[in-house]
Amino acid sequence: MRAQIYLWVVMSESFIIPLNGLATGKNEFSWMVGKEFFESFENSEIIDAELDVTAVVEKSGRYVGVDCDVVGKVVVECDRCLEELEMPVDVEIMLSVKYGEEESSEDPHEGEREVIFVPETDAELDMSQIVYDYVCLALPMQRVHPDGECNPDAMRHLSGETEDGMAENSPFAALKDLMK
Numbered sequence: 625m626r627a628q629i630y631l632w633v634v635m636s637e638s639f640i641i642p643l644n645g646l647a648t649g650k651n652e653f654s655w656m657v658g659k660e661f662f663e664s665f666e667n668s669e670i671i672d673a674e675l676d677v678t679a680v681v682e683k684s685g686r687y688v689g690v691d692c693d694v695v696g697k698v699v700v701e702c703d704r705c706l707e708e709l710e711m712p713v714d715v716e717i718m719l720s721v722k723y724g725e726e727e728s729s730e731d732p733h734e735g736e737r738e739v740i741f742v743p744e745t746d747a748e749l750d751m752s753q754i755v756y757d758y759v760c761l762a763l764p765m766q767r768v769h770p771d772g773e774c775n776p777d778a779m780r781h782l783s784g785e786t787e788d789g790m791a792e793n794s795p796f797a798a799l800k801d802l803m804k
C-alpha cells in the first residue's frame with residue numbers, strides 16, 4: 625500500500641491534532657509560533673518568537689506516533705545587559721500517544737519517544753503545552769550576548785551601580801586605570 629501524506633492547514637493558534645480524524649498512515653500538520661503564543665503562557669521568559677512547527681503524525685491501528693520539529697528563533701532577555709537577545713531553536717519532539725490512565729510504574733519513555741497519555745474520550749491532542757515546554761527546556765541556562773556584543777549603554781548603567789568584575793572590564797574602568 626502506498627503511504628499517503630495528508631496535509632492539514634491549521635489555524636496558527638490551534639496546535640490541535642484531531643486524534644479521531646487521523647487517517648491511517650502519515651498525517652502532516654504545520655503551525656507558526658509567534659509572540660502571541662508565548663504571551664498566552666504566564667511568566668514566559670520568551671519575549672518574541674518566529675518558529676515553524678511541523679508535526680508528522682503516524683497512525684497505525686491504535687498506535688499514534690508524533691514526530692515534531694520546531695525550528696526558528698526566539699528572543700529572550702540577556703542576563704548581562706537585559707537587552708533583547710536572539711537565540712536559535714531547533715528542537716525535535718518525539719511522542720508516542722497512548723490511550724488510558726498513566727501508570728506510575730510504567731517507563732514514560734519508549735526508546736527515544738516520550739509517552740503521552742490521553743483519556744479514551746479525548747478526540748484531540750493539544751500540542752501547545754508540549755511545544756512550549758520543549759522550547760523552554762532547549763534554551764541554555766546562561767543567556768548572554770557573545771562577549772563585546774552587549775548593549776554598552778545598558779552595561780554602563782548597570783556597572784555604575786555595582787563594582788563587580790564586570791565593571792572592571794568596561795572601557796571606563798580601563799580609563800580610570802590610565803588616570804592613576
Ligand SMILES: [Zn+2]
Pocket residue numbers: 702703704705706707768769773774775
Ligand atoms: Zn547582553
